[in-house]
Amino acid sequence: MKSKNELLSQYKEEIFGDSEGMEFQNDVETLKIxxxxxxxxxxxxxxxxxxxxxxxxxxxASSGKRITKETLxxxxxxxxxxxxxxESEFEWGDQFNKNQNIYQQMNQKLIERKRAQQQQAEKxxxxxxxxxxxxxxxxNQTLKLKDFNKLTNQNLSFLDQLESEKTxxxxxxxxxxxxxQDGFEDxxxxxxxxxxxxxxxxxxxxxFHSMNLSGPKYNDQVINKLNRIPSFYNKEKLExxxxxxxxxxxxxxxxxxxxLSSPISSSKMRFDSKNLRWEGNEEDLxxxxxxxxxxxxxxxxxxxxxxxxxxxxxxxxxxxxxEEDDELFNIxxxxxxxxxxxxxxxxxxxxYTQRTTSTNSISEYESKDDxxxxxxxxxxxxxxxxxxxxxxxxxxxxxxxxxxxxxWEIRKMVMNE
Amino acid sequence: MEEENYxxxxxxxxxxxxxxxxxxGKTSLMVKYVExxxxxxxxxxxxxxxxxxxxxxxxxxxxxxIWDLGGQKEFINMLPLVSNDAVAILFMFDLxxxxxxxxxxxWYRQVRGFNKTAIPFLVGTKYDHFIDLSFQDQIExxxxxxxxxxxxxxxxxxxSTSHSINVQKIFKIILSKAFDLKLNLDEIINVGEPILIFK
Numbered sequence: 001m002k003s004k005n006e007l008l009s010q011y012k013e014e015i016f017g018d019s020e021g022m023e024f025q026n027d028v029e030t031l032k033i034x035x036x037x038x039x040x041x042x043x044x045x046x047x048x049x050x051x052x053x054x055x056x057x058x059x060x061a062s063s064g065k066r067i068t069k070e071t072l073x074x075x076x077x078x079x080x081x082x083x084x085x086x087e088s089e090f091e092w093g094d095q096f097n098k099n100q101n102i103y104q105q106m107n108q109k110l111i112e113r114k115r116a117q118q119q120q121a122e123k124x125x126x127x128x129x130x131x132x133x134x135x136x137x138x139x140n141q142t143l144k145l146k147d148f149n150k151l152t153n154q155n156l157s158f159l160d161q162l163e164s165e166k167t168x169x170x171x172x173x174x175x176x177x178x179x180x181q182d183g184f185e186d187x188x189x190x191x192x193x194x195x196x197x198x199x200x201x202x203x204x205x206x207x208f209h210s211m212n213l214s215g216p217k218y219n220d221q222v223i224n225k226l227n228r229i230p231s232f233y234n235k236e237k238l239e240x241x242x243x244x245x246x247x248x249x250x251x252x253x254x255x256x257x258x259x260l261s262s263p264i265s266s267s268k269m270r271f272d273s274k275n276l277r278w279e280g281n282e283e284d285l286x287x288x289x290x291x292x293x294x295x296x297x298x299x300x301x302x303x304x305x306x307x308x309x310x311x312x313x314x315x316x317x318x319x320x321x322x323e324e325d326d327e328l329f330n331i332x333x334x335x336x337x338x339x340x341x342x343x344x345x346x347x348x349x350x351x352y353t354q355r356t357t358s359t360n361s362i363s364e365y366e367s368k369d370d371x372x373x374x375x376x377x378x379x380x381x382x383x384x385x386x387x388x389x390x391x392x393x394x395x396x397x398x399x400x401x402x403x404x405x406x407x408w409e410i411r412k413m414v415m416n417e
Numbered sequence: 418m419e420e421e422n423y424x425x426x427x428x429x430x431x432x433x434x435x436x437x438x439x440x441x442g443k444t445s446l447m448v449k450y451v452e453x454x455x456x457x458x459x460x461x462x463x464x465x466x467x468x469x470x471x472x473x474x475x476x477x478x479x480x481x482x483i484w485d486l487g488g489q490k491e492f493i494n495m496l497p498l499v500s501n502d503a504v505a506i507l508f509m510f511d512l513x514x515x516x517x518x519x520x521x522x523x524w525y526r527q528v529r530g531f532n533k534t535a536i537p538f539l540v541g542t543k544y545d546h547f548i549d550l551s552f553q554d555q556i557e558x559x560x561x562x563x564x565x566x567x568x569x570x571x572x573x574x575x576x577s578t579s580h581s582i583n584v585q586k587i588f589k590i591i592l593s594k595a596f597d598l599k600l601n602l603d604e605i606i607n608v609g610e611p612i613l614i615f616k
Contacts, residue, residue: 085474089589091599092475102477106429109596110504114534121533238545241582241611253451254444257498258464264497269530276490277523281530287568288522331564334515334557 128283288331382408430480431595433588434499434535436524437509438517439488442542442578446509447483449578450588457579462487465495474592481588493527500531505591509540512547512558512575521565536594537571540587544577544611552609559608572615582611590615 096105263271269280373381435443444462449455451470466485471478484499486492500506506528510517521539528535541547541562547555559575566573572590576583586602593600593615605613 083470083472085472085589085592087475089601090474090593091601093599095596095598102475103427103429106477106479106596110429110431113504113536113595113597117534117536121529238548238577238580238582241544241577241580243581243583243585253468254448254466255468256464256466257495260495260498263494266497266531269497269527271494273494276493278493278496278527278530281526284526284529285522288565331561331568333519334561336515336519 124287125283128286131286428478428480430482431504431591432482432484432502433591434503434506434528435483435485435509436496436499436506436528437488438511438514438520441488441509441511441514441517443485443488443507443509445578446507446540446542446576446584446587447485449581449584450481451483455579461489462492464492465498472588479592481591496527497531500528500535503532503535504595505536505538506532507538507540507587508569508571509542510562512541512543513550515558515561518558518561518565521569525569536591537569538587538591539566539569539571539573541573541575541612542578544575544582545580547575548609556608559612562612563614566614573612574615575610575612577611583613586613 095109096102266278269278271277272279435447437443439461440459444460444466445455447466447468451468462485464487466487468483470481470483472481473479484503486496486499508521508524508528510521518541525537529537539562541558547558550558562573562575565571572594574583574587574590576587578584589600589602592598600615602613602615604616605611
């Protein structure tokens with residue numbers, strides 16, 4: 001088994017060296033991996049795996065190599081933030097007739113586009129309704145106990161007179177027509193509260209500060225060295241995509257509407273003033289939970305094979321009769337228990353190095369063999385444990401004796417399976 | 418009626434709505450595109466802001482009318498002002514705050530309740546801060562954004578207003594989508610890069 005340092009040195013070139021095509025400025029000293037003090041005990045538990053392509057297929061602009069100054073020009077946006085857009089950026093084709101009023105034609109085009117969007121929306125709604133209706137006759141619907149005669153002030157005494165032991169005043173009913181949130185009124189309120197920030201939360205935006213190295217504490221040489229490492233502050237990357245800008249020196253032309261003169265009504269949407277949200281159009285949430293709808297138009301561009309169709313966009317086969325949820329499109333929310341971590345800036349390490357190491361801790365790339373330990377290692381652990389037990393057994397008089405043999409039993413059981 | 422005809426024949430106006438949680442940079446993006454300036458300080462939008470920007474292409478003047486809804490919940494009653502008649506809606510989220518991406522579902526439902534003809538866009542903001550996140554977070558957020566964009570049938574764009582990355586491109590893509598014009602621009606699809614998926 002190779003040690004971590006061996007593994008790291010194996011990939012050294014890929015991380016730092018010439019193979020990434022990095023061109024440093026003159027007199028730049030690059031940190032080498034053997035200059036770093038990476039001891040096995042203190043380093044975080046990451047695993048170096050073979051050269052793997054975790055990036056999605058590369059675009060035309062990106063050749064798959066890491067971004068360097070050499071390839072920078074490929075990305076550079078030579079258009080400035082201006083009031084003029086070069087017509088060469090668009091392919092006009094035969095879209096507009098030069099002999100006719102261009103504005104009229106463009107407005108016509110907008111109307112056509114609007115109509116197409118509307119038709120698309122109607123088609124999707126139709127498909128949604130069909131799917132929903134199919135769901136309603138699903139034999140696996142749940143049943144729930146429902147009061148036949150709900151007690152009210154009016155019928156209380158009346159029912160008392162009529163009821164006997166044999167009276168049936170309940171039935172099992174399908175609850176599929178009920179709204180999911182029925183009975184969760186309070187919960188709904190709470191949940192919604194947290195989904196959008198309230199006015200109380202507004203604080204001034206935190207500004208981003210990179211590490212402040214100025215001051216007498218640090219010597220200039222360190223600062224200069226860090227500045228010379230191209231990606232240390234991600235400056236290179238940001239510069240690369242920068243669009244040239246033209247500043248307009250005139251007063252802001254922002255116009256503002258702070259209040260509605262009269263409430264806006266809509267035939268489809270209803271404003272819930274209590275929860276401050278518009279209700280309705282639930283069907284549009286469906287697209288986040290189901291495979292994308294395929295319109296007839298799109299079907300023309302896909303190959304058919306009995307019930308299976310091939311979607312060119314997603315490059316996969318879809319069963320048109322299948323009702324199963326597609327996991328890919330069953331999009332759960334991102335967990336936000338902790339704010340996204342900033343990558344740990346290891347002083348002197350290039351950003352790429354950090355990326356390379358952190359990619360290897362991603363669960364989907366973890367090898368299944370991570371938890372398989374050799375019998376030699378297990379023996380070693382056993383011995384260590386006995387040694388420590390022996391050492392500390394007399395530390396605390398009358399302390400509860402911990403029996404952790406069962407851990408080994410569990411392990412044995414799992415391994416035998 | 419005559420006036421309407423005159424307008425129809427002598428100008429093209431595209432209304433663009435900016436929607437999303439508060440403090441994600443809707444107003445900043447609008448001001449940046451219209452005036453070319455960026456202010457780091459946060460000024461809360463009270464209600465709805467709107468600005469016009471005229472651009473010239475092929476001797477034709479196109480007016481972008483950009484409407485920006487305050488992200489605070491109390492202004493959501495004004496949502497129809499921004500969404501109605503919009504040609505494109507930018508559903509915006511902060512690339513460094515996952516909760517703002519999660520909110521997109523709800524924004525999408527509510528906006529589409531008023532306007533199903535607008536072309537949706539999914540725009541991640543603050544790309545300059547996003548690159549400071551761990552690569553694992555970058556992967557997670559980018560993949561989720563791609564799933565959302567796919568479900569919404571929307572182009573996906575990561576931008577940085579402060580560093581002028583992909584700001585102008587958003588509006589070029591709007592033009593190309595609105596008028597069915599092919600845009601000569603490469604897509605950027607790799608995790609870690611300022612995503613530009615629109616074809």
